[in-house]
Amino acid sequence: MINRGYYAGFGGAYLPEILVATFDELVETFYQAKNDPVFWQQYVEVMSTYSCRPTPLTFAENLTQHFGGARIYVKREDLNHTGAHKANNVMGQGLLVKRMGKTRVIAETGAGQHGVATATMAAKFGFDCTIYMGEVDVERQRPNVFWMERLGAEVVPVREGTRILKDAINEAFRDWVSNMDSTHYVLGTACGPHPFPEMVSYFQSIIGKEARSQILERAGKLPARVYACVGGGSNAMGMFSGFMNDPVELVGVEAGGKGLDSGQHASRLCSKDASVGVAQGYKTYFLQDSDGQMRETHSVAAGLDYVGVSPILSHLKENGRVRFEAATDREVVDALALTIRKEGLIPALESAHAFVQAFKEAPYLSRDDILIINQSGRGDKDIFTVADAFADPKWQEFIKQKAEKYRA
Amino acid sequence: MLESYLRKRLKERDILLMTHIVLGYPSFEDSYRMVEAMVAAGVDLMELQIPFSEPIADGPVILHANQRALASGATVQKCFDFGGKVARDFDIPFLFMTYFNILYKYGVHRFAADMAQQGLQGAIVPDLPPEEGEEYLRSMEEHGLAPIFIFSPTTADERMSYLANFARGFVYCVARKGVTGADTSFSDQLKGYMDRCRKATALPLALGFGVQGKADIDFLRGKADIAVIGTQTIRVMEQQGIEAVGEFIADIR
Ligand SMILES: Cc1ncc(COP(=O)(O)O)c(C=O)c1O
Numbered sequence: 001m002i003n004r005g006y007y008a009g010f011g012g013a014y015l016p017e018i019l020v021a022t023f024d025e026l027v028e029t030f031y032q033a034k035n036d037p038v039f040w041q042q043y044v045e046v047m048s049t050y051s052c053r054p055t056p057l058t059f060a061e062n063l064t065q066h067f068g069g070a071r072i073y074v075k076r077e078d079l080n081h082t083g084a085h086k087a088n089n090v091m092g093q094g095l096l097v098k099r100m101g102k103t104r105v106i107a108e109t110g111a112g113q114h115g116v117a118t119a120t121m122a123a124k125f126g127f128d129c130t131i132y133m134g135e136v137d138v139e140r141q142r143p144n145v146f147w148m149e150r151l152g153a154e155v156v157p158v159r160e161g162t163r164i165l166k167d168a169i170n171e172a173f174r175d176w177v178s179n180m181d182s183t184h185y186v187l188g189t190a191c192g193p194h195p196f197p198e199m200v201s202y203f204q205s206i207i208g209k210e211a212r213s214q215i216l217e218r219a220g221k222l223p224a225r226v227y228a229c230v231g232g233g234s235n236a237m238g239m240f241s242g243f244m245n246d247p248v249e250l251v252g253v254e255a256g257g258k259g260l261d262s263g264q265h266a267s268r269l270c271s272k273d274a275s276v277g278v279a280q281g282y283k284t285y286f287l288q289d290s291d292g293q294m295r296e297t298h299s300v301a302a303g304l305d306y307v308g309v310s311p312i313l314s315h316l317k318e319n320g321r322v323r324f325e326a327a328t329d330r331e332v333v334d335a336l337a338l339t340i341r342k343e344g345l346i347p348a349l350e351s352a353h354a355f356v357q358a359f360k361e362a363p364y365l366s367r368d369d370i371l372i373i374n375q376s377g378r379g380d381k382d383i384f385t386v387a388d389a390f391a392d393p394k395w396q397e398f399i400k401q402k403a404e405k406y407r408a
Numbered sequence: 409m410l411e412s413y414l415r416k417r418l419k420e421r422d423i424l425l426m427t428h429i430v431l432g433y434p435s436f437e438d439s440y441r442m443v444e445a446m447v448a449a450g451v452d453l454m455e456l457q458i459p460f461s462e463p464i465a466d467g468p469v470i471l472h473a474n475q476r477a478l479a480s481g482a483t484v485q486k487c488f489d490f491g492g493k494v495a496r497d498f499d500i501p502f503l504f505m506t507y508f509n510i511l512y513k514y515g516v517h518r519f520a521a522d523m524a525q526q527g528l529q530g531a532i533v534p535d536l537p538p539e540e541g542e543e544y545l546r547s548m549e550e551h552g553l554a555p556i557f558i559f560s561p562t563t564a565d566e567r568m569s570y571l572a573n574f575a576r577g578f579v580y581c582v583a584r585k586g587v588t589g590a591d592t593s594f595s596d597q598l599k600g601y602m603d604r605c606r607k608a609t610a611l612p613l614a615l616g617f618g619v620q621g622k623a624d625i626d627f628l629r630g631k632a633d634i635a636v637i638g639t640q641t642i643r644v645m646e647q648q649g650i651e652a653v654g655e656f657i658a659d660i661r
Contacts, residue, residue, distance in 0.1 A: 018560040178586035292513030293461040
């Protein structure tokens with residue numbers, strides 16, 4: 001390995017020896033594909049026939065009027081097949097799995113979106129599939145477990161550690177070190193050892209490419225600001241990469257949970273609870289204590305509930321190219337309610353974090369300015385979580401009745 | 409230092425025994441009693457694992473031990489204190505085993521300096537390949553400590569030679585794919601692998617992952633210089649108590 005995937009000191013490949021050869025193969029396959037012009041065409045072809053690409057850019061007219069400032073556009077990654085931007089990464093890696101001739105895929109999942117996307121890809125391409133999911137998330141996102149199993153995947157609940165996303169990643173690595181001959185690990189975000197941050201960002205860059213040309217076509221100018229939520233950072237990297245060399249302000253929004261001072265959040269780039277460390281194979285900001293033990297994290301959105309963050313975003317934080325903010329659970333639920341009522345759009349709880357920050361800033365910008373929010377996923381699939389977040393009494397009544405019927 | 413100790417010891421015994429404990433599991437007092445029992449039973453060197461919240465190369469038994477140790481308050485400082493104490497109290501080499509974040513947060517240079525000061529002799533850091541380990545290698549060298557590197561069955565000959573350039577003390581050969589704690593079928597295939605390892609380095613070879621009892625060790629005689637017993641002693645302790653650990657080791661010794 002020559003290029004070890006460093007972004008001004010962040011990233012790298014801190015690999016156990018047993019995986020070195022597997023990563024060498026992956027790096028080689030990825031760069032071959034990346035340098036093969038036919039590959040990107042093939043990828044776009046799959047995404048436009050199997051998923052919904054290009055996804056629309058929706059003008060949020062009512063929200064724009066409501067805030068009375070900048071014009072708000074929404075990039076509709078929720079309209080991807082399986083309901084989130086995760087499909088972009090998964091289908092791309094699926095094509096690489098074919099190139100490598102492997103027959104089995106594994107993945108971690110937090111919100112379940114990436115798990116469902118991976119299980120879907122596996123069904124389509126004919127791969128065996130195992131999904132690792134923290135026990136807490138299995139409970140939070142039970143409907144996604146149902147779909148993964150219907151899609152033919154084995155879902156393994158992870159009972160170790162904090163029983164959420166990071167623990168699922170550890171278990172996926174443990175599987176991989178035993179089965180790498182047949183198996184590819186479809187990491188779901190722009191984290192992990194090189195080449196994952198670069199590779200996942202590459203597949204997600206389709207978001208920003210489309211958004212840039214769509215806004216130029218529709219509005220004749222670039223946006224002033226672009227917003228994306230940041231879990232591991234893949235939808236943000238995908239969106240931001242389209243505007244990296246433009247005079248556009250890039251804003252990443254992390255999970256503020258119960259507040260940055262509460263200790264119950266997942267903000268690695270805006271909170272004092274994070275510091276640089278090395279875990280899960282890469283160097284970045286982690287929520288950890290002074291000994292280097294990872295902390296518990298919290299977010300209303302399972303997909304943002306993660307201790308680390310893309311090393312590329314850590315770099316972009318330090319060089320000031322991207323501004324990072326945090327949105328609290330409370331703010332997220334309010335922004336979600338408003339978006340549903342005003343626009344008939346139902347962002348995922350993850351995506352709603354980006355809406356929070358855009359809503360805070362829109363009123364202060366001129367009516368000539370444009371904002372783009374990346375709606376990374378749809379929320380209607382997460383009906384249990386969203387209903388809980390709204391504490392919807394009628395829904396609770398329905399579930400009780402349903403449970404009674406099953407019990408009968 | 410470590411290498412010459414091993415060579416000397418190998419003149420007396422045809423295979424050495426290295427054991428592994430997770431510090432602070434279930435308590436530091438128990439860890440101390442484990443060391444005591446193991447040394448008395450004739451163990452030649454020991455790995456002391458500093459617990460980490462994300463031990464990706466470890467299987468369920470050691471993972472669980474890491475979590476339990478942390479939950480009962482194990483800190484890096486306590487591990488250093490413990491390492492220093494056993495290095496003073498017992499006459500065998502002790503190594504630290506942990507993941508790189510522990511060193512990184514402590515300060516890599518300071519980590520090596522404190523190891524040396526406490527009388528530890530080397531370290532095994534499974535998620536730190538030499539490519540990422542420049543500061544680590546420099547600091548270990550400066551303090552006369554052995555950075556132990558790992559060969560695996562998936563490691564190509566060329567890379568074994570590359571790793572051998574950085575290795576000191578001995579090389580840790582993992583017997584198979586996977587994480588710690590699963591069974592290994594010790595077969596003639598292993599001989600081919602050990603031959604490859606032998607060609608790549610003149611250092612003594614340790615073999616670990618799945619070594620569980622006397623039969624495995626008898627099989628390894630003549631193939632490896634050191635047999636590593638990791639998970640099995642933790643299992644014995646969990647199931648039969650610390651007293652049984654000494655007997656278990658004495659039986660296979
Ligand atoms: C809809 C949605 N958005 C965002 C994320 C966060 O991931 P990332 O930061 O990689 O985009 C997830 C993760 O599960 C998700 O499901």
